[in-house]
Amino acid sequence: MKVAPRDIEAVCRSLPAGVRVVLVYGRDEGLARERATRIGKQIAPDLSDPFQVARPDNATVKATPSLLVDEMSAISMLGGRRLVRLEGAGNDMTDAVKLVLADPRGDGLLLITAGDLDGGSSLRKAVEGGKDALAIACYEDNARDLSGLVQEVLSAAGLRASRDAMAYLIENLGGDRAVSRGELDKLVLYKGNDKSEITLDDARACVGDTAAFALHEIASAVTAGDMKKLETGLERAWIAGESPIAILLLLSRRLMRLHYARALMTEQNLGPAEAVERLRPPVIFFEKPVFTADLARWTARKIEQALDILIEADLECKTTGNPAEVICARACLRLAKAAR
Secondary structure, three states: EEEOOOHHHHHHHOOOOOOOOEEEEEOOOOHHHHHHHHHHHHHHOOOOOOOOEEEHHHHHHHHOOOOHHHHHOOOOOOOOOEEEEEEEOOOOHHOOOOOOOOHHOOEEEEEEEEOOOOOOHHHHHHHOOOOEEEEEEEOOOOOHHHHHHHHHHHOOOOOOOHHHHHHHHHHHHOOHHHHHHHHHHHHHHHHHOOOOEEOOOHHHHHHOOOOOOHHHHHHHHHOOOOHHHHHHHHHHHHHHOOOOOHHHHHHHHOOOOOHHHHHHHHHHHOOHHHHHHHOOOOOOOOHHHHHHHHHHHHHHHHHHHHHHHHHHHHHHHOOOOHHHHHHHHHHHHHHHHOOO
């Protein structure tokens, strides 16, 4: 079955009894690795233990699909369940996984990690249709996920963030769980033995260049119609090796926040500034004038059309084989012109 987002955390803490196959997949490779590690450690606390953990080579499995069945039915030399890890899997592993699903021998766990698999993926379909198998999707963190991650990392270090610092962190993290966690670890190291509240200045001093280099500026330039700032931001982003998908995602989030604020204005008869104050997580104080101006500039219908353009660009980046940077830049420039 496909694990619902609300149930993923519970599965990562405690795998349901009887599960023999788990597929962890999605665009956020850092999050996929983190979840796979947590699940794997439920079976083998030491994932490098060669007596309890098997890592068959994908090319060998493809050539001999029955190898996975043999690994699953093998008995651990030191007792306990055996963990079989299949990493970087694709649809070429489907036949081997189907053999495991059809053969109940052994009490091992087959843990599969894969990249982004669409709804037509044969591997996804095989696992989601398995009676003793789970499929867990890993996509970019939303604001709620990021808030939980920030609180988890800071609490473990005995720290807490101010409201503005929390809003800044949520705005500038995301796209890849591993990168986000690394940025937060850097913030914890920066604070050292200082257990005072993390301020906005602390957050800005540590988080931004690596986690979201120029991305926020790009999104802001698009919604403001600032062509010069947009072109500079895109150039910096490509030099830094930023993902076009991450840029489209961040821009979509900004537009969805504008759309929600527009809805508040209509439903509660609020002005732009009042609607911005109602947003949660709150808009950072130095961003409020810019965001309020954007809100006056973008109508609900215009935002909906912009989101359609971004969805189309995202799909083109993933399916056409054309340069993703060009597709992303074209969509950004198109929306910036519309904002003007």
